[in-house]
Amino acid sequence: MIIDCHGHYTTAPGQLGEWRKQQLSAFEDGTSGQRQGPSISDDEIRESLEANQLRLMDERGIDLTVFSPRASFMAHHLGDFEISSEWARICNDLCARVADLYPERFAPAAMLPQSPGVDPASCVGEINRAVDEHDVVAINLNPDPSGGYWSSPPLTDEQWFPIYETMIEHGLPAMIHVSTSANPAFHTTGAHYLNADTTAVMQLIEGDLFSRFPELQFVIPHGGGAVPYHWGRFRGLAQALGKPTLDDHLLGNVSFDTCVYHQPGINELLSVIPTENVLFASEMVGAVRGIDLMTDRYFDDTVAYIEAAELTDGQRKAIYSDNVRRIYPRLHRRLETMGL
Amino acid sequence: MIIDCHGHYTTAPGQLGEWRKQQLSAFEDGTSGQRQGPSISDDEIRESLEANQLRLMDERGIDLTVFSPRASFMAHHLGDFEISSEWARICNDLCARVADLYPERFAPAAMLPQSPGVDPASCVGEINRAVDEHDVVAINLNPDPSGGYWSSPPLTDEQWFPIYETMIEHGLPAMIHVSTSANPAFHTTGAHYLNADTTAVMQLIEGDLFSRFPELQFVIPHGGGAVPYHWGRFRGLAQALGKPTLDDHLLGNVSFDTCVYHQPGINELLSVIPTENVLFASEMVGAVRGIDLMTDRYFDDTVAYIEAAELTDGQRKAIYSDNVRRIYPRLHRRLETMGL
Numbered sequence: 001m002i003i004d005c006h007g008h009y010t011t012a013p014g015q016l017g018e019w020r021k022q023q024l025s026a027f028e029d030g031t032s033g034q035r036q037g038p039s040i041s042d043d044e045i046r047e048s049l050e051a052n053q054l055r056l057m058d059e060r061g062i063d064l065t066v067f068s069p070r071a072s073f074m075a076h077h078l079g080d081f082e083i084s085s086e087w088a089r090i091c092n093d094l095c096a097r098v099a100d101l102y103p104e105r106f107a108p109a110a111m112l113p114q115s116p117g118v119d120p121a122s123c124v125g126e127i128n129r130a131v132d133e134h135d136v137v138a139i140n141l142n143p144d145p146s147g148g149y150w151s152s153p154p155l156t157d158e159q160w161f162p163i164y165e166t167m168i169e170h171g172l173p174a175m176i177h178v179s180t181s182a183n184p185a186f187h188t189t190g191a192h193y194l195n196a197d198t199t200a201v202m203q204l205i206e207g208d209l210f211s212r213f214p215e216l217q218f219v220i221p222h223g224g225g226a227v228p229y230h231w232g233r234f235r236g237l238a239q240a241l242g243k244p245t246l247d248d249h250l251l252g253n254v255s256f257d258t259c260v261y262h263q264p265g266i267n268e269l270l271s272v273i274p275t276e277n278v279l280f281a282s283e284m285v286g287a288v289r290g291i292d293l294m295t296d297r298y299f300d301d302t303v304a305y306i307e308a309a310e311l312t313d314g315q316r317k318a319i320y321s322d323n324v325r326r327i328y329p330r331l332h333r334r335l336e337t338m339g340l
Numbered sequence: 341m342i343i344d345c346h347g348h349y350t351t352a353p354g355q356l357g358e359w360r361k362q363q364l365s366a367f368e369d370g371t372s373g374q375r376q377g378p379s380i381s382d383d384e385i386r387e388s389l390e391a392n393q394l395r396l397m398d399e400r401g402i403d404l405t406v407f408s409p410r411a412s413f414m415a416h417h418l419g420d421f422e423i424s425s426e427w428a429r430i431c432n433d434l435c436a437r438v439a440d441l442y443p444e445r446f447a448p449a450a451m452l453p454q455s456p457g458v459d460p461a462s463c464v465g466e467i468n469r470a471v472d473e474h475d476v477v478a479i480n481l482n483p484d485p486s487g488g489y490w491s492s493p494p495l496t497d498e499q500w501f502p503i504y505e506t507m508i509e510h511g512l513p514a515m516i517h518v519s520t521s522a523n524p525a526f527h528t529t530g531a532h533y534l535n536a537d538t539t540a541v542m543q544l545i546e547g548d549l550f551s552r553f554p555e556l557q558f559v560i561p562h563g564g565g566a567v568p569y570h571w572g573r574f575r576g577l578a579q580a581l582g583k584p585t586l587d588d589h590l591l592g593n594v595s596f597d598t599c600v601y602h603q604p605g606i607n608e609l610l611s612v613i614p615t616e617n618v619l620f621a622s623e624m625v626g627a628v629r630g631i632d633l634m635t636d637r638y639f640d641d642t643v644a645y646i647e648a649a650e651l652t653d654g655q656r657k658a659i660y661s662d663n664v665r666r667i668y669p670r671l672h673r674r675l676e677t678m679g680l
Contacts, residue, residue, distance in 0.1 A: 148490065150488065260570060262612070287573070
């Protein structure tokens with residue numbers, strides 16, 4: 001069984017984006033009021049997936065994807081907390097509909113109604129709702145809701161603790177995932193995403209968050225940004241900071257996904273990060289949609305890299321499904337209920 | 341011959357730091373006026389190097405280091421342009437004294453008097469001075485003088501062009517190197533440095549700077565941040581942006597240093613980046629000063645990794661010296677003058 005822990009609904013029907021545009025222009029105009037969400041039929045949802053994610057999942061042998069709202073569309077920097085709340089609810093409801101339509105192919109994960117400068121505790125309500133109404137299996141936590149200006153405190157700051165307490169209460173891991181960069185210095189998927197991964201890990205190394213929350217589980221997407229490539233640097237920095245080894249300090253609570261889009265990068269990831277901390281993912285259909293002319297395969301066909309890597313069958317099974325079932329206990333329960 | 345293209349004067353005598361403190365507190369107090377630089381004797385300089393950089397260079401077989409002011413001390417975000425100018429002049433003069441004392445062991449590179457919000461053209465004077473008075477072989481260019489708030493335009497913006505024109509006029513490459521992070525989200529050496537490397541490369545991929553300046557040469561330190569690890573992602577993003585291949589778009593003008601502090605990372609770097617684009621460096625004594633208990637060698641002993649990598653003698657020679665002599669023509673001339 002192959003579980004992809006990192007998929008976003010990047011192909012949602014156009015009404016969703018249209019609705020968002022209207023929401024934001026109403027906000028700018030100061031027009032408030034109750035708004036209905038976009039009207040999207042089940043058939044439109046099916047069509048948006050069957051031509052895209054489901055087709056590629058079938059081609060690559062991916063059984064199930066943990067599916068969350070489009071990361072670049074979260075855009076927490078726009079509007080205010082009310083705007084983000086409305087938007088998060090609509091996007092989370094839509095991913096839940098996907099999982100209801102294809103329960104064996106998708107499991108829902110929730111975005112949060114973050115807003116820069118607003119207390120992260122304000123997100124607890126939407127987490128609870130997403131669990132109660134949709135049985136989500138994970139959340140996406142944005143360490144920089146400002147969109148590339150990095151005005152939030154590090155993830156180790158107690159401001160974030162209400163989110164962590166809620167995650168633990170429900171057995172939810174968090175993928176640490178930023179959204180669109182509003183800062184012209186940072187290309188969204190080529191710089192901001194990777195920088196955020198690196199930044200988050202270094203925040204965790206500097207702090208002692210997991211002594212306080214030993215049950216907390218974070219997934220660092222995009223292969224951990226620069227971290228596995230610079231694993232020696234991070235081991236050395238942890239040592240210089242008087243921290244335990246990264247095995248003890250980090251790897252009980254932090255995993256890395258396999259969204260690294262070429263064989264040498266995947267090989268490097270697998271050679272330094274213990275197998276139990278690597279989760280299969282492709283972030284498809286996502287940042288890099290083209291075909292690699294060097295391999296004639298999609299850049300984001302990460303199954304091909306894992307297949308070609310020097311791994312035992314047991315290691316491959318751990319990366320494809322065992323690890324994610326351990327770190328996403330609600331997903332494991334979902335699958336068990338379906339006899340999977 | 342082994343040339344380290346990335347060394348900073350991190351061990352300068354304490355008077356330098358004291359002087360800087362006084363400079364900044366005078367700025368805060370609004371006390372202006374002419375100040376003498378710190379008084380540091382030749383013997384004190386010798387002592388600061390012989391116990392540190394020179395000892396380690398001898399132990400590791402490094403012949404010469406391109407030596408620039410301590411990166412984290414540049415702190416362009418503090419003070420204003422006048423403050424940065426005074427500080428850059430003092431730091432550049434000090435590195436030039438090092439090179440005068442040990443001409444076969446150190447060649448000077450200059451920091452710039454950058455200041456956030458100030459036109460980069462204001463740095464041209466100090467570049468010219470550093471060339472005229474000290475025959476520097478390179479400059480360090482900070483893509484984010486705000487210290488982690490990224491308020492400058494991308495490196496492809498025409499604001500930076502006067503610096504590029506001056507570099508080309510003098511045959512100077514630039515190492516793209518940020519300074520201390522003033523943003524609590526970013527650990528300086530564990531996040532900000534690596535993020536800046538990744539960010540800079542993505543800015544260059546998005547733009548077309550080298551069509552405009554075909555002679556420009558940039559060195560991306562710290563093994564290129566996340567870039568070589570995600571080389572497939574960057575190849576795919578370039579393709580999606582309608583750019584030429586990275587070989588054509590980037591690698592005629594961009595090189596990566598070898599400041600990656602473990603063997604798997606170095607192996608990954610060497611497996612994706614062509615040999616001619618890799619420059620030996622250790623950034624020693626720098627970010628990671630400890631001994632790796634897994635190898636019993638210093639983390640930053642990058643000679644050991646290059647020695648252990650699968651390279652031909654010719655490739656090793658290119659990485660150790662030929663490439664840097666090609667990309668740093670003023671260094672090559674210096675060495676030739678000394679019969680090296």
